[in-house]
């Protein structure tokens with residue numbers, strides 16, 4: 001099932017008799033809906049009311065699911081269909097909050113003027129204390145120009161804001177950093193670089209997000225050269241870290257020597273080129289890339305990578321396939337080789353569903369929901385900031401990937417992103433690697 005990104009909650013009443021929920025579940029399945037969370041809202045002697053999360057590929061399919069449930073009859077009723085995803089976004093997902101209360105005049109004088117003046121002077125005379133006496137060292141600018149929002153394309157920075165707010169929520173909840181979205185009304189590299197250079201002093205690090213290729217490469221390179229703080233394009237290196245971790249875990253489970261494996265990368269944009277570069281930095285000898293744009297392939301060749309003639313040839317040649325094209329359903333089940341490892345990482349919909357890839361013979365398969373840079377970027381930024389690093393380097397990124405592997409359960413490719421330990425381990429590994437440089 002491709003394109004399962006319509007998420008709705010349905011409130012369903014059934015008579016309180018065994019078997020009635022099974023009928024509802026069957027009706028949803030027959031309509032090709034997928035069941036997520038189920039919450040029982042009321043469990044009475046006569047009726048039971050449940051809130052069921054379902055995902056569908058289109059509104060038409062959702063309508064079919066609802067019609068199927070209503071057709072059960074015998075007291076089964078759909079009371080409401082709600083869009084909990086939209087509801088969760090009402091008012092936005094983040095807010096700038098103060099850490100201190102102002103309850104008295106004394107508080108006012110300490111937090112604001114006249115007291116604050118002495119802190120300003122302390123920082124003026126000892127600039128290194130800014131990180132100690134302000135939030136700068138804990139703040140990450142999340143910068144986008146909106147040109148490659150997920151796999152949705154160039155939808156602009158304002159339409160991309162929910163993604164930036166989402167990244168801010170993850171930085172806050174997983175590692176306690178403040179993420180501040182910066183929406184740029186330009187995609188000109190000179191203007192972007194100049195703008196970030198002018199505002200960087202308010203931040204401990206810069207996270208570039210969903211900036212399209214190829215301009216993302218120049219922007220990141222120039223900012224890394226010109227700024228004294230860590231700059232990382234998450235779609236490039238955060239994704240590469242997590243992809244490397246998933247590949248290492250899959251190779252461990254299948255007794256494959258990753259450095260000798262043939263790895264094919266489909267899509268050589270921001271994520272794909274960085275995945276190839278990361279694999280080569282790790283020591284993988286046979287990294288093959290494929291992109292529909294010749295310039296993208298040339299970029300890989302300039303970094304020492306190899307290209308391959310067609311998608312079919314890549315699927316036949318490679319033991320491990322990673323795809324980051326943004327094209328849902330690009331990999332057909334009949335292209336999958338027995339025992340292949342397939343990471344179809346495009347969001348919101350993968351190049352092949354993991355269930356389809358496994359059914360077609362893959363040994364391991366995952367999509368971009370599980371193999372997602374969320375496992376990497378919070379800890380990478382936390383570790384870099386804790387180390388006082390001025391840049392994020394390959395040894396730090398490889399240490400992050402190894403920390404993720406160390407916390408992956410046997411038989412799995414990646415840890416649960418909700419497990420706080422993984423972000424802590426990544427942060428510590430990155431900090432240690434930074435300190436060893």
Ligand SMILES: NC(=O)C1=CN([C@@H]2O[C@H](COP(=O)(O)OP(=O)(O)OC[C@H]3O[C@@H](n4cnc5c(N)ncnc54)[C@H](O)[C@@H]3O)[C@@H](O)[C@H]2O)C=CC1
Nearest residue numbers: 150151213267269270271291292325326346347368372373
């Ligand atoms: N799971 C994760 O953590 C992440 C997933 N992604 C996903 O990866 C996808 C790509 O993202 P970016 O690299 O930022 O975009 P991008 O636009 O920089 O790169 C996409 C590349 O795929 C190529 N491409 C498109 N169709 C192709 C085809 N049929 N065959 C070969 N090449 C093709 C394009 O020419 C382009 O070079 C998006 O769907 C995004 O959501 C991106 C970052 C992180």
Ligand SMILES: CC(=O)C(=O)O
Nearest residue numbers: 150151235347372373
């Ligand atoms: C996860 C992410 O950063 C993306 O899909 O663009």
Ligand SMILES: [Mg+2]
Nearest residue numbers: 150209210235
């Ligand atoms: Mg992204």
